[in-house]
Amino acid sequence: MVKSQPKGTVRGTLSPASIAASALKLGDQEGPEAMAIRRIAAQLGCDPMALYRHFANRVALLDAVADLALADLALPDDHDPWEDRLRSLLTETRRAALAHPGIAPHIAARPPLGPHGLRIGRVLIEALRQAGLDDRQTVAASQVLIAYLSSAIAMAVATQGRRDDRWSEAAQAVRDSSEHRLPADAMPAVGSVDQFSFGLDLLIDGLRARVRDRPR
Amino acid sequence: MVKSQPKGTVRGTLSPASIAASALKLGDQEGPEAMAIRRIAAQLGCDPMALYRHFANRVALLDAVADLALADLALPDDHDPWEDRLRSLLTETRRAALAHPGIAPHIAARPPLGPHGLRIGRVLIEALRQAGLDDRQTVAASQVLIAYLSSAIAMAVATQGRRDDRWSEAAQAVRDSSEHRLPADAMPAVGSVDQFSFGLDLLIDGLRARVRDRPR
């Protein structure tokens, strides 16, 4: 009596939120290559073109998925020192992005500007302002931190991913090419949280030096 | 008498070097979307499959193009202080990458490991060693600097490129979301060399603090 597969939307009416949630789950399970219009539609049981009623194009859809991935994030305590807040905010954002391997490359390539991304940006700016930076330094520093975070996410994705581990290859090549023959072990692994923290501490130290120069 | 277009390789025999050089020029003129096997072959006047005799796949071909883009690069003077050498090496690498907009996104996404990329890596390691860092710090710092450079290139490409300027949008959104209503002008532009230098100086200051802590 029933057709083998009902046409149209199998699971309720579509909405931007329901599409993004479905795509996020699909990416978690099958990786970045599953983030194709046709595959997202297949998982929803709808026509690929139905998605274009809710998003202007594929990139806009992925932007929504990327922002959704940054929803589960513990924001730092307002009373902590600014260094701690920066460290925890960026480490948490990195963790949240990497928890969703299907969309993490997109997050690394394009900063999400949905509500969750903007919330992170707001906390970032607040921490930098309260560190004592002026307007110009605050904006410039926020861009530097976002740039570093983006690369860190990209490196971690490549490292944990398939045999495409270009960053580890690069680290190895750089070690080998040194006349000092640097040892391979006892080094923080490419894409590791230790490696990430090392660079983050460098940046925070640099910011601290600027605050010290012009106090108040 | 002559056919309208001779078949086969129009301009001499193919080689990895001649293919990469042709693709680099094509990308310079027509942008990253021209970096397709079919379009590179069309410019060479050969069958797309002919390229697979010289490269395992498209990514390997683009890696060769990326390394070639880093050929024209003034390396820093060995006698300069390590801070100056780091600054000039990374600034020059950024400049060289952005001089080739067709392949710059690929450079940002995958560190070139050909002869030119490795040469840059060697100079980078040497500068860090002579700054007084230990082995672990040297490798970790080199990864941080490469990560920052990669993002800086990606941001500059997006900014100078089409209407895909996500990074400027992000900076604007971050400014707007601040309760302090930061002014938009008199800020270093996203992807600008000033913005790049600001972050580079932060990292160098952070490194300097580590050298000071354990001198020698």
Added chain:
DNA sequence: ACCTGAACACCGTTCAAGT
């Protein structure tokens, strides 16, 4: 043995044709 190009298995998106 080498080389070619037709074919495969995909893409994102347009648009005409159906309801």
Added chain:
DNA sequence: ACCTGAACACCGTTCAAGT
């Protein structure tokens, strides 16, 4: 007016058929 899905204009790559 809305929605569908066939079709378009591409991809990278495989592979069988030609020389």
